[in-house]
Amino acid sequence: GQNIDQPTEMTATEGAIVQINCTYQTSGFNGLFWYQQHAGEAPTFLSYNVLDGLEEKGRFSSFLSRSKGYSYLLLKELQMKDSASYLCAVVDSNYQLIWGAGTKLIIKP
Amino acid sequence: DTAVSQTPKYLVTQMGNDKSIKCEQNLGHDTMYWYKQDSKKFLKIMFSYNNKELIINETVPNRFSPKSPDKAHLNLHINSLELGDSAVYFCASSQGEAGGWETQYFGPGTRLLVL
Numbered sequence: 001g002q003n004i005d006q007p008t009e010m011t012a013t014e015g016a017i018v019q020i021n022c023t024y025q026t027s028g029f030n031g032l033f034w035y036q037q038h039a040g041e042a043p044t045f046l047s048y049n050v051l052d053g054l055e056e057k058g059r060f061s062s063f064l065s066r067s068k069g070y071s072y073l074l075l076k077e078l079q080m081k082d083s084a085s086y087l088c089a090v091v092d093s094n095y096q097l098i099w100g101a102g103t104k105l106i107i108k109p
Numbered sequence: 110d111t112a113v114s115q116t117p118k119y120l121v122t123q124m125g126n127d128k129s130i131k132c133e134q135n136l137g138h139d140t141m142y143w144y145k146q147d148s149k150k151f152l153k154i155m156f157s158y159n160n161k162e163l164i165i166n167e168t169v170p171n172r173f174s175p176k177s178p179d180k181a182h183l184n185l186h187i188n189s190l191e192l193g194d195s196a197v198y199f200c201a202s203s204q205g206e207a208g209g210w211e212t213q214y215f216g217p218g219t220r221l222l223v224l
Contacts, residue, residue, distance in 0.1 A: 033212070043213075045212045097154065098215070099152045099153075101150065102150050
């Protein structure tokens, strides 16, 4: 079967750095998305990786290793507004999007 | 300007009723989706429509039926509502025909509570 694993919840301090990991086992791979979802709101797009390596976008970076079936989202200089759930989603060989359950990130002052 | 909009935002109803949720996108996208997000916050794809044709139909009860009058609209009709249907339903859209690998833009969600 297809499976995406993320930690259920993480806690970090304002101003610090946090890394949210995602591992996947899917039938084929055509890219990996990270979405952010604030409580009570819709998911919003953060990043898309299809090649190995690190993609940096401001305070957020996303890394992919296809051989390891592994990605992480790195958040720097954490702000209180970064408190949200972060969803990892993989595009499989049929171009279907398989969603992880999300990681709830709690930022403390 | 709202890119993907849904109505209603909140829906409270009795078991056994029939209800519809509407979705509209003004992005000119080719594909639209319906997701169900349950209390555990897990997003589950229900349907997607591309150019008015159903291209994904996950194992959802046939009480749920998507209706697309045109490319900009994908409505969700639910018959004989059950307690387990209580969830947040998100509409989304994306460009292109593949249906899964383009960035998806989500509506604000419809919070359905079945009593």
